[in-house]
Amino acid sequence: MDFITAIKNKKVVSAKVLGYIILVFLVILSWAVFKILTPKNFGSPGNLLSYFQASLIATVGAVGFYFVMVMGMFDFSIGANIMLSAIVGSVFAGKFGMGYIGLILGCIITGTIVGILNGFLYVNLRIPSMIVTTGLALIYESVANYISGGVEQTLSSELRIFGRMPGDIILALTAFATAYLILNYTKIGTYTYAIGSNEFVAKNMGINIKKYKVAAFIISGAFLGIMSILTISYGSSMVAVTGMASMSRNFIPTMGCFFGLAFKKYGMPLQAIIIGEFVINIIFFGFIALGAPTAIQDVITGITLLIIITLTTKVNKGDIVK
Template sequence: MGFLILVLLVVASWAVFKVITPGNFGSPKNLLSYFESSLMISAGAAGFYFVMVMGMFDFSIGANIMLSAIVGTTLASRFNMGYFGLIVGCILTGAIVGLLNGFFYVKLHIPSMIVTTGLALIYESIASYIAGGQSATLPSNLRKLGAMPGDLILAVIAFLVAYLLLNYTKIGTYTYAIGSNEFVAKNMGINVNLYKVIAFVISGAFFGIEAILTISYGSSMVAETGMASMSRNFYPTMGCFLGLALKKYGIPIPAIIIGEFFLQIIYYGFVALGAPTAVNDVISGLALLIIVTLTTKVGKGEIVK
């Protein structure tokens, strides 16, 4: 049923835009391009799911991706470390950002969205300092992970790791236990704060993978400040909401992958129509509200976190 719902969403959205604008939307080549764009976001969202399933949020996603991409590119090009510097630099930076997010969240005892919003400003400033006010550009000989089959291989590895962690490790078991009922999980002897930090670290590392795919696909990354990086927060969050909506079917990771593809079809459909960005944002925002409503139903006597 979960897969059927997702497939119907993808097919229906493709059919609508294909009928409206058949000339410049939905060809096999276009669909491959949409899928490649969705792969980047899905790789990060698969890790972010560990945070969201516990009821936490992260508003530093864009800053993490930006900082990780700039650090990885700097190590790869300026320090001549090649693919090793790019991959290790991005993933390690992302994990460190996640560690800081988790540490300050459990120590300050304030909502995760407030903690990560404040930290995002710091990450943006660090990225701007490292970049020296210029865009970080990845050399052309180091961009194989931005096109098929390199991006697909890296994304599939990320999805498999997320799937194995969720379904075959203590981390996944405790993640779901805490997300289901934190009070009961604590009484069972689970170190809730530790596994919340671990969730942020995993999420950050996966956003490091997204940073690899993003910089390899786009070739450059501009260091933005003033919370401008938050524009990258939306699609990973949307994908995770779809994963949460279909968690009851036992397919959160596939739901995220196909869901992100569905969102990219909608985005490029409006681009093909020549619709203003504001219209796309309105439709996407309405979709987010509907999904959030469906996934956060509160029972009688329950308290919204």
């Protein structure tokens, strides 16, 4: 038995090493391409640090959203949640004079409430999560617009510690550590993977499917609330938009989750999300350095990331490490 365990552990370690090699290669490749194309204004050590700092914002939301995606569900209200949470946190911090306590609690509690609503309505209405969250996104946008009064909400300069080092890194690392502990050392994490692997079998094992699907949305909502803290601290303001315009904020956290799903077979989904979001930002800032039009940036970035995800998700039989 000890021999078998040792062999399994060796396979897991080998898989993780291979996963890290692939991710590091993607970072180097994306950096090298743009460094060659525009050597003077891209890719210096200082630039890379700023790219990484910017990537932390979406990464925090992505590690929470991973709990939803790994179960095969989706959420189109990510952007609306971030917008609403940031506006509520800003109002609590500024207008109500609650400072950092208002910012942190306002953002995280709002994000969590949105997660509860998403999960509760999804499991009870029994319609696809994409449809439920699309409809709810419209509602969240309207609520955000009502709370803000149609006016841009600005976070005062003395409350932006999470928009710069070391505040942003400390908050992000705390979020990553929390997600890692939940995923690897709690019943929620175990059941999340069980439901994601085979919902029918999980149900026959006595797992309360509805309960843990709601839990996944709640966790995702809380992490999106933390992401909203970083978002408004980094950008200093938030504008309420309507007509599903908030969906533009869905893209980057979702792409980070694709990295997590792709590298799940290597036993390192959260690490892959962190490095994957960094790769996405390198590509994004690379196009900015080139002065490429926004439309071209979106097209090429989308194609590049689809290629990356396609290559990294291609596995042979027996190669998946559970």
